Amino acid sequence: MTAPQNKSFPVSWDQFHRDSRALAWRLMNEEPFDAIVCITRGGLVPAAIIARELGIRVIESVSISSYHDYQKQGELNVVKPICQDIIDLDKNGRILIIDDLVDTGKTGRAVRAMLPNAHFSTVYAKPLARDLVNSFVTEVSQDTWIYFPWDMDVSYAPPIRDGAQD
Ligand SMILES: O=P(O)(O)OC[C@H]1O[C@H](OP(=O)(O)OP(=O)(O)O)[C@H](O)[C@@H]1O
Numbered sequence: 001m002t003a004p005q006n007k008s009f010p011v012s013w014d015q016f017h018r019d020s021r022a023l024a025w026r027l028m029n030e031e032p033f034d035a036i037v038c039i040t041r042g043g044l045v046p047a048a049i050i051a052r053e054l055g056i057r058v059i060e061s062v063s064i065s066s067y068h069d070y071q072k073q074g075e076l077n078v079v080k081p082i083c084q085d086i087i088d089l090d091k092n093g094r095i096l097i098i099d100d101l102v103d104t105g106k107t108g109r110a111v112r113a114m115l116p117n118a119h120f121s122t123v124y125a126k127p128l129a130r131d132l133v134n135s136f137v138t139e140v141s142q143d144t145w146i147y148f149p150w151d152m153d154v155s156y157a158p159p160i161r162d163g164a165q166d
């Protein structure tokens with residue numbers, strides 16, 4: 001059980017694209033990679049951007065879900081495992097694992113165990129799992145919830161004097 005995530009960090013599509021590109025710049029120092037393994041679904045968007053910037057065309061997915069009820073984490077569910085061809089490639093240490101963020105680190109630790117030699121990158125990281133990743137762009141506090149653009153819609157915000165939340 002982690003602290004309640006009562007601060008918010010909304011991310012627009014523009015910002016997410018910029019941050020993913022910033023991660024690609026960092027990864028230029030770690031190249032070359034033979035393949036990306038993206039942790040779906042959240043890793044799909046940054047993986048597409050990074051694959052384009054680094055010219056990587058082999059993209060595998062591992063589908064893991066554990067947040068079944070908005071901010072509540074439950075049991076970790078490996079919906080789709082990594083194919084054996086890609087696991088075999090890991091011995092060369094040139095696999096890049098991509099996800100949108102690490103929070104408690106539960107998801108990342110499971111994938112790390114599947115690909116122990118891979119370089120693991122996320123766009124965002126929280127303190128509990130920062131040391132699990134080899135590179136990331138922005139750290140937010142553990143009590144912050146990151147709102148990704150694909151999870152959001154435009155809605156009316158009441159004026160502050162009428163009791164708007166920050
Ligand atoms: O570090 P953790 O506490 O494990 O949390 C991070 C994981 O949680 C989210 O995935 P989610 O389980 O919501 O599935 P999704 O990517 O399919 O939306 C996010 O995309 C990360 O993969």
Ligand code: HPA
Nearest residue numbers: 067103144145146147148
């Ligand atoms: O802060 C978060 N935002 C979105 N999805 C998440 N999954 C775990 N933590 C988060």
Ligand SMILES: [Mg+2]
Nearest residue numbers: 039040041042
């Ligand atoms: Mg995910």
